[in-house]
Amino acid sequence: MKNAIFSKKRILLLGSGELGKELVIESKRLGLEVIAIDRYEKAPAMQVADHSCAIDMSNKNILKDVIKKLNPDFVVPEIEALSIEALKELEDEGFKIVPNARTVEITMNRDKIRDLASRDLKIKTAKFNYIFKFDDLEKKAIEIGFPLLLKPLMSSSGKGQSLVETKNDLHDAWNQAQANSRGKVKGVIIEEFINFDFEFTLLSVRKHSGENIFCLPIGHLQSNGDYQCSWQPLEMNESLIIEAKKITTRILNNLNGAGLYGVEFFVKGNEVIFSELSPRPHDTGMVTLVSQNISEFELHLRAFLNLPIPNINLIEPSATRVILSDKEYKNPIYEGLNEALEFEKTKVLIFGKPVSRKGRRMGVVLSSNKDVNLARENADKAASKIKVSSN
Template structure:
């Protein structure tokens, strides 16, 4: 890419939530022109993009027409709920899909990524099976054993995931999965419940050359499949990191698309178990906004724009804690920001979502300290001082 032409590059982001917003901000710092697309007005990324459009991204013809109208140099999916058929056809017509249409398709469906990892690449995962008819559920759950997790084949942020303790819970779990499924896929995946010691994210940058660059592991905690807090660095045995890197290399060498990937793992004893993969900046990776010299959003851009990526280093141990809404509000306000920002070396990011729902992520607290435990404590302390209220 010639430097003189760089500022004329145009990217179109599909999905305009908080991660998309940070990607737009980093894009503007590099002089890019950005179009933000989502299914509702005034989504976070739209508030900072050059142009925006509200469409049904699941409709193939609508999605294709909008992308062709804006004619971007790169199409950057930030969500799973979109028409993969549109992306495939556009890629065949010469549009650059990040990282590529095949990777987007495989990672947006839990069955496809699980089949690739477990069956094709022989990577250790939890035991699993797929069910497309409720009548088949009972027999297949017996093979997995209780407790188990039941999830939609396609969803986001843990929506529709249920811990099933016995057969008496299956009806409710099935209903939850169907109600929260994204796209046209209505099946579910049942998965062995692993009582793991901890879980972590390995942010990995894949360059156009095929080289994979690893960030320091990020520890995180989840509730109902949705991230609550994260921290970097993570105190973890080097042998476990090496094993996670081997698994990641196997997967990314197969997917082979430039960009940043969030790869999640469980650790139980001395065993590393592959969990999930997202071909885009990861929610747990928001900690890199303060922890690293190059954050995950800039890394994603540098990778698919084929820009240099120098050594990725830790600036200071850092942690995040999400700000959740406890009720449904229109145009919510935030009390306690002044008290939260009194906490040393702490930042608060309000995402700017126009509507809150119970349990919805509305912002995040970022805290740094020479001691990672103090960073985590300060993130928690600041978060407790913030309340989402009605306007």
């Protein structure tokens, strides 16, 4: 009887991109009902959900009215561009926001998560400052020192981020950040450019009991703030992993919401430096679809549904490489799938986005091998075979 009741649970997904699509697929395997919402029709997760609709999620009244009408058991944000005021009010009314409205608010704004980590929890981060008027930018930039990174206070997947080499680059970087800012916040964050040795993601699961459990570190490379490839496991000193787990535990104990978190770190020498945190499945964690016995998407579901999570084990070293579009196409097609799928233990996921843009992620290649370097090599080669084009 308990299983029958459980199967009727309804999940409302806010944001219907490629990560949401995989979450919907895992939800359907558990017999859950899923409603996918995004700002545009035919988004990837909508294609596999039970129901879907397109609305302006940044509009408080619209978002609140839709959620109340649909009356889900769980509201699961997948993106940052939504009304946090609506979520906070709904949580006060008894709706379950995953992991909780406070965590969504803190992590969707770079100033709030940096203040929590650096000021409140005394965790090492890059030097940073917030700017809300262009007239203040040059002075604050000189205090940080060049080169530096300039980012919108609210954005995703590296959108609006610039590496600023000199003060002459500040104006263009400011304009790019404003153009790509999400939500109503128009400020920017400038931060020290750390010439790190490498960066990694520590996928971390917070259970209802308060226990924090961790996946093996995932190595990744980014371009313009957006991930290009990832691999698991990542060879690194065990002492650095222990320190990253300690830092993550301090943050998750403060946020205290059940679910999966993607926590990013820089490593420079023997130092671990906190970078970013997302309270949901992470782009770089798509590798877990083939590398682990429980993927990041299933871990997220099990955590907020309060289902058992046994040991997380590595099945085989694995890697990903994104498939990018070189220009805008409506209803794009994909050439080279035959060649890409000739590589052993290699899969291709096409996200199904109805429109491509230059540099937009349209799919990903997943590859496994007994050696992680061979997995990376095959993922790269397979992805190079696939071209996004039009009819």
